[in-house]
Amino acid sequence: MSGVMFALALFGCSDDGTACQRLAGPVQGYESRTACLAAREAALGSDTAMAADYPTVFAQCLDSRQLARLGKGTIDLTRHAAAFASAN
Numbered sequence: 001m002s003g004v005m006f007a008l009a010l011f012g013c014s015d016d017g018t019a020c021q022r023l024a025g026p027v028q029g030y031e032s033r034t035a036c037l038a039a040r041e042a043a044l045g046s047d048t049a050m051a052a053d054y055p056t057v058f059a060q061c062l063d064s065r066q067l068a069r070l071g072k073g074t075i076d077l078t079r080h081a082a083a084f085a086s087a088n
Contacts, residue, residue: 005029006036007067008043012054017077020058023048027067036061 008028013020025048030036040059043049049057058077062070 004063005031006033006061006063008036008039008059008061009067010043010046010049010052011058011060011075011077012052013056013058013077015055017056017058018079020075020077021054022070022072022075023052023057030061033061 006029008030010023010025011020012023028036028039028043030039040061043059044057049059
């Protein structure tokens, strides 16, 4: 085991991904990237995702450092695309 934890976070975004907020609710943690990726589709069908008042909802698997760097304010997911590509 590598000791790295992965978090599945939901983001509500504008259609172009430039204005996103992390959705309220618990961030689910996983011991492997594979387990996290397997849970993304279910997360997008969750009550939290379905009730979000955003045109687009994204589910992203991130390690704890990546999640901490994003913070809780409005973020531009297009600016962080390279980090997400390496995380997923």
